[in-house]
Amino acid sequence: MKLLTANRLTDGLTLWYTGTLETGTWGEDAARASRLSDDDADALLIAWKLRETDVVAPYLIPLTDAGTPVQREHVREFVRANGPTIGQTADAIASAHNRADIFEN
Amino acid sequence: MSATMYKYDDFDHAFVRDRNIEFADQVARRLSGEITEDQFKPLRLMNGLYLQLHAYMLRIAVPYGVLSSRQMRKFAHIARTYDRDFGHFTTRQNLQFNWVKLAEAPKILEELAEVEMHALQTSGNCIRNTTTDQFAGAARDEHSDPRPWAELIRQWSSNHPEFTFLPRKFKIAITGAQKDRAAIRVHDIGLHAKPEGFDVYVGGGMGRTPSLGHCIRTGLPGEKLLSYLEACLRVYNRYGRRDNIYKARIKILVAALGPDEYKRQVEEEWARMDQAKVDAPVAEIDRLKSFFPDPEFKAAAFDRVAYQRAQTADAAFARWIKNNTNPHKRDDHVSVTISLKPVGLPPGDASSAQMDVMADVADAFAYSELRVSHEQNIILPHVHKGDLYALYSQLDAVNLSTANVGKITDMIVCPGLDYCSLANARSIPLAQDISQRFEDAQLSDQIGDLQIKISGCINACGHHHVGHIGILGVDKQGIEFYQILLGGRADEKAALGVITGKGLPAEAVPAAIERVVRLYLDLRTSDSERFIDTLERVGRETFAGALHEPA
Numbered sequence: 001m002k003l004l005t006a007n008r009l010t011d012g013l014t015l016w017y018t019g020t021l022e023t024g025t026w027g028e029d030a031a032r033a034s035r036l037s038d039d040d041a042d043a044l045l046i047a048w049k050l051r052e053t054d055v056v057a058p059y060l061i062p063l064t065d066a067g068t069p070v071q072r073e074h075v076r077e078f079v080r081a082n083g084p085t086i087g088q089t090a091d092a093i094a095s096a097h098n099r100a101d102i103f104e105n
Numbered sequence: 106m107s108a109t110m111y112k113y114d115d116f117d118h119a120f121v122r123d124r125n126i127e128f129a130d131q132v133a134r135r136l137s138g139e140i141t142e143d144q145f146k147p148l149r150l151m152n153g154l155y156l157q158l159h160a161y162m163l164r165i166a167v168p169y170g171v172l173s174s175r176q177m178r179k180f181a182h183i184a185r186t187y188d189r190d191f192g193h194f195t196t197r198q199n200l201q202f203n204w205v206k207l208a209e210a211p212k213i214l215e216e217l218a219e220v221e222m223h224a225l226q227t228s229g230n231c232i233r234n235t236t237t238d239q240f241a242g243a244a245r246d247e248h249s250d251p252r253p254w255a256e257l258i259r260q261w262s263s264n265h266p267e268f269t270f271l272p273r274k275f276k277i278a279i280t281g282a283q284k285d286r287a288a289i290r291v292h293d294i295g296l297h298a299k300p301e302g303f304d305v306y307v308g309g310g311m312g313r314t315p316s317l318g319h320c321i322r323t324g325l326p327g328e329k330l331l332s333y334l335e336a337c338l339r340v341y342n343r344y345g346r347r348d349n350i351y352k353a354r355i356k357i358l359v360a361a362l363g364p365d366e367y368k369r370q371v372e373e374e375w376a377r378m379d380q381a382k383v384d385a386p387v388a389e390i391d392r393l394k395s396f397f398p399d400p401e402f403k404a405a406a407f408d409r410v411a412y413q414r415a416q417t418a419d420a421a422f423a424r425w426i427k428n429n430t431n432p433h434k435r436d437d438h439v440s441v442t443i444s445l446k447p448v449g450l451p452p453g454d455a456s457s458a459q460m461d462v463m464a465d466v467a468d469a470f471a472y473s474e475l476r477v478s479h480e481q482n483i484i485l486p487h488v489h490k491g492d493l494y495a496l497y498s499q500l501d502a503v504n505l506s507t508a509n510v511g512k513i514t515d516m517i518v519c520p521g522l523d524y525c526s527l528a529n530a531r532s533i534p535l536a537q538d539i540s541q542r543f544e545d546a547q548l549s550d551q552i553g554d555l556q557i558k559i560s561g562c563i564n565a566c567g568h569h570h571v572g573h574i575g576i577l578g579v580d581k582q583g584i585e586f587y588q589i590l591l592g593g594r595a596d597e598k599a600a601l602g603v604i605t606g607k608g609l610p611a612e613a614v615p616a617a618i619e620r621v622v623r624l625y626l627d628l629r630t631s632d633s634e635r636f637i638d639t640l641e642r643v644g645r646e647t648f649a650g651a652l653h654e655p656a
Contacts, residue, residue, distance in 0.1 A: 009135070
């Protein structure tokens with residue numbers, strides 16, 4: 001399973017893909033990201049790479065069976081999903097959704 | 106009052122304006138889908154705009170760290186209007202905004218142009234902002250003011266047609282004082298301005314392959330500086346590697362050729378070229394020097410008794426004076442460092458309100474001038490001693506009176522994985538933990554000068570190779586680990602730290618550092634023997650054991 005993520009072209013904010021191979025949308029809340037089958041994820045990545053008009057730098061995050069990123073990506077994706085961990089400016093998105101532990105189940 | 110600094114002429118204004126118009130058009134075409142990200146990325150980078158983990162980041166050049174109060178106020182305005190109310194000062198003496206919107210970047214650049222600023226050459230494989238001593242023109246131990254030379258280099262290197270696509274980025278630093286506060290030995294080119302001319306060091310750097318620069322010339326006359334630099338760059342541009350990004354910096358070329366052979370090639374190129382075509386005429390150098398006169402120093406009588414009385418009455422003020430001021434060439438003035446390292450907060454950050462206060466106090470007490478230091482602090486270069494208490498009080502009101510300059514909590518810290526897309530590990534939370542552990546003012550003063558520098562990856566933006574204690578974040582199968590380096594220093598006795606002991610998890614680092622520091626306090630022969638002196642006397646290995654929990 002994989003998640004598809006990117007940054008929004010206009011403001012650079014982190015986005016997550018919600019939906020299926022056929023239809024879907026991008027949102028700011030990582031908790032709503034769809035857990036995609038590897039095949040669907042690969043196809044979606046190719047499709048979005050070709051049309052970087054709404055989002056920039058899309059890529060896939062591999063997940064463990066438990067639905068969390070595999071160890072290698074964990075810290076980076078945790079920070080990306082929740083905003084800086086340093087207190088001075090919690091990502092507005094993370095605080096709006098009150099999810100400090102999006103990949104911690 | 107206006108700061109004594111370089112003022113744009115018509116050429117500079119037109120140059121920046123044209124670039125902004127061009128970039129605004131490129132942004133519009135990107136937003137409309139007319140150009141792809143692959144086409145756009147190099148264009149935005151040439152204008153200082155990066156895409157980081159959470160947003161676009163705009164890196165604004167503060168030429169050689171010199172800033173007017175008007176410019177600082179503009180930063181505050183931009184932070185409030187376009188960002189999340191704060192900015193981050195960097196080791197290149199620049200400012201970064203972390204939450205910029207692409208669509209608003211042209212407007213920000215337009216606002217910056219109003220105060221003679223831009224974001225050009227803050228990215229890409231070109232000559233970056235030249236850094237200098239933050240006390241330039243003020244320090245008592247200065248023999249030559251580096252600012253006119255830094256300005257000369259800025260003008261020469263801006264849009265230099267031959268050096269816009271170098272093998273890799275290129276960084277120059279200049280000091281003009283006895284004490285090297287500009288870390289010249291770890292720059293691609295380091296210049297030491299002396300009365301008899303420049304000492305030229307080439308091939309220093311940090312990152313994956315740290316090395317100290319080699320002196321290839323002494324006594325280079327100022328009027329020959331540009332042609333000599335041009336020869337240095339030409340040899341690098343011609344033979345520097347372009348096949349491997351990790352081997353593309355000039356330090357690799359100098360190491361491969363050997364400093365003597367590199368020097369021979371530079372001298373050969375220098376002898377062959379038409380130097381007069383490149384070198385600035387003496388009249389132009391004099392014109393640049395004329396931009397940096399002393400301010401009209403306040404003639405007020407200095408009341409030494411009142412000054413002493415204020416320090417006796419307010420111990421925190423006395424401590425701030427002791428730690429945060431640097432000797433000035435005039436007896437009745439000092440240079441003040443405003444620490445951006447308050448306990449528990451991200452090093453180098455300032456809120457818009459704090460920026461406004463720094464601008465206000467610069468106007469009130471410091472001839473409207475500020476500096477950014479590569480240690481990520483703000484400096485008021487000229488302050489009359491009679492104004493110090495009033496200045497201190499205003500800074501104290503907005504949490505800008507931390508009295509820790511040069512101390513263990515005055516750390517250089519890269520943004521790390523909290524912001525940077527290149528990082529492997531977080532830096533700032535670790536710095537926050539360390540600063541909390543050494544929060545005690547008495548302990549911190551007892552320890553004395555000790556520089557900790559933290560990088561979140563091998564690229565070494567946090568200068569970990571030259572920290573007395575350096576900390577390098579690494580990714581070990583997805584878990585953040587930190588390697589500790591001991592014995593580095595960036596001053597006139599520059600040395601590279603050596604990795605000591607095994608990597609530690611973040612939560613173990615502050616205690617490990619405390620054990621090292623406690624051992625130092627036991628071993629030092631007197632209060633004036635600094636950590637780095639003791640370490641050099643007894644050897645690094647003596648401290649290796651202290652890094653790890655006793656079994």
